[in-house]
Amino acid sequence: MELSGVGRVILGSLQRVPRSGYEIKRLVDHSTRFFWAASYGQIYPELRRLEQAGLVAGTSEPTGERRRTVHRLTPKGRRALRAWLVAPDLSYELRDEGLLKLFFAGALAPDEAVALVRSVRLQHEAVLERLLEIQEESAGRRPRFPSYVLAYGIDMHRWMAKWFADLERQLAAEVTAKEEVA
Amino acid sequence: MELSGVGRVILGSLQRVPRSGYEIKRLVDHSTRFFWAASYGQIYPELRRLEQAGLVAGTSEPTGERRRTVHRLTPKGRRALRAWLVAPDLSYELRDEGLLKLFFAGALAPDEAVALVRSVRLQHEAVLERLLEIQEESAGRRPRFPSYVLAYGIDMHRWMAKWFADLERQLAAEVTAKEEVA
């Protein structure tokens, strides 16, 4: 009974607090989406499958006339979550269009290559800004491990922005050097 | 006429040298797959679509009795490649199971958390080793921008391995501190 991608996020999200599907989605959008996204189209059907498999249990907790189902981990679900967490394999997938363009940047004029590198840097700086905002929003209230992950994201995008800034300077210097010769 | 994901890799791969579908796949597996993968199931059908759209042209160049179609960029294909390269938008998608587990690591015992962080570090070190091998294999023969991208991958995984090594030390120190109290 292998745990699916969304299944992992859901079980993890329910680890400490019971939540509605909507709340799970909101949590994901504010946190894991930077390294593990999930959409409604996955969450709601998967909640049903997890319930069917006995890993989560849903109880109706409406707010007024608005129906609302809150899901919590069953002991079996808790075991499945732990089993996944201690399992040794770790997948890592990246789709970075900036790197792909840089890889093929030989087809560009020198100044166009500089512009490309610049836009990659700006992209990482934009993510960095967003992550810093999130960090301020939650100030002290974030639990330990989530705060580590956030710190990692911040450090990482800072590092990336710097790497591309360095390359940008180098390429830009070459462009100016050529102009001076001409 | 928006260029698809595989379409970008294919056009880029044909930028300097005409190639067969098999050769494209091999190139991808040795280079872009770390940040942009592509399978046979995508490459061959997409080559047909690109030919239909007039972006690439295939010519039959068999080796002996073994049929072989070599594809090259048409002027239209070259324009499409350049248009994509200079377009401002850059997608960035990450699926990092190590980060996801770390995010939920509150469900683990302290020593289990250390083991997790250690395995994430080892994972990045393994990728790093692989990238260093690739770097040696191709020594001087790699074109400029691909070598930048390779250097980036190496620096990045080195940085990541170090980040997790630091966290690992910190968490391990806490475990030992607790043991001494007990």
Added chain:
DNA sequence: CCTTCCATGTAACCGGTTACATGATTGC
């Protein structure tokens, strides 16, 4: 001879996004 590599393809499947539909609640 046998294995590995070159070479081309496809069908089934799966995971995930997008877009839409519906309706109650809260706060301005």
Added chain:
DNA sequence: GCAATCATGTAACCGGTTACATGGAAGG
């Protein structure tokens, strides 16, 4: 009264992987 948010869901679509099938060539 209106907009934003809470809340649940699904159908159509798309992108991508896996597994398989076929067969020639090269090298030990």
